[in-house]
Amino acid sequence: MVGTTTSSLGEVTLCFYGAGSIAEAILRGLVEAKLKDPKHITVVNRQNAERLLQLEQQYGVVPATTDELKNSALSNADIVILGMKPKDSANAIKALKPLLRPEQLIISVIAGLSISTIHQLLDRRQPVVRTMPNTSSTIGLGATGISYSESVTSEQRELALVMFNAVGLTAVVDEPLIEAVNGVSGSGPAYVYYLMEAMIDAGVQLGLTPEAAKDLTVQTVRGAAEMVFSTGENPGDLRRKVTSPNGTTQAAIETLDQFAFQEGMNKAIVRCAERAREMGEAIRAEAIN
Structure with a gap:
């Protein structure tokens, strides 16, 4: 299924864990399309506070520049978007385990990272949306493949579609096909x-x-x-x-x-x-x- 519809994300709070180009593309799309108040979007990364402050200046999002702010943002967000580098992802996700609530939605934009591996790292079947966007999302012309874990609710599915439709086109696929999406449109x-x-x-x-x-x-x-x-x-x-x-x-x-x-x-x-x-x-x- 390919989608292009959008709707309001309302009062849903978002936390981007990782502040690279794809994270910026998504939050930029949400803010510029006025689908999300930037004050409900927090950005977190491992150590580059300057990058977070840059995103705050450009888009009005909230930077979590201390460990206390970072942990609070991750714990309280309705949706946590994982955008760290693949080589850093295992340790970062393991560290998330005590911070996350079981009903929080996790959205991954990390190449190769499967839903089952995320569940294994968290030691529970957290609701997970696995995605593969591309860098054209930066100008609102992205192409994103999306798949869902079994525990993702219909409302959470819609929220994920709204997010990625804000930066282009989405295609819902079975998870084994996400690598094909990576080959065709991701790269x-x-x-x-x-x-x-x-x-x-x-x-x-x-x-x-x-x-x-x-x-x-x-x-x-x-x-x-x-x-x-x-x-x-x-x-x-x-x-x-x-x-x-x-x-x-x-x-x-x-x-x-x-x-x-x-x-x-x-x-x-x-x-x-x-x-x-x-x-x-x-x-x-x-x-x-």
Whole structure:
């Protein structure tokens, strides 16, 4: 199920544990869409108080800059959003166990971290929403995969959807498919940037200025994505429409085929999903120890 609906988060209090780019993208979306009073959003991290104060200045959210404020925010929030680095997540979640109430909703944006591992680290079946957003959430054009633990209530499901619909599109999937979401859209912006780098470099080699090559590339990628979005047509059909027999586009596509472009992209996405699983296994191993 893909969703784009939004509704008010009301008086629900949020605590972001981890203050990186994805956390900022989500809280920015909530604040700028006026779905949430920033005074009901607290930001927490392990040690960088300066980053918390920066978010306070930009968005009006509440920084928890001391251990006392941090513990209070985590204990009292209705929703705790986990956004720390995967390598830090096991110890951080273990430390949460005495602070959390059993009914508190946990939302994870941590790559590879499964719901069962979170339950194992907390030693109880806390309501957990596992998500995989991407960095385009920063400008409200994100794509987020979402799955739920069994104890998540219908109201909590709706709250999670509201949060991520505020920064783009959401797709509810079975948890084993979250790694596929990671491969396709979680890391997807990087693939497009990589393609754009190549297009710009080639334009410069052919004599364009770097500025012209960049502007033309950006508009081309933007226009192509909008064509798929606005027409609803399959990308393959759109490609075939602009590929005249023996024309310039066909020559380019045939060259890409010689370098196994599609095969390479498929393998890259599969490898990304595999790496997410590997990271999850490493976190699970740490949870056991």
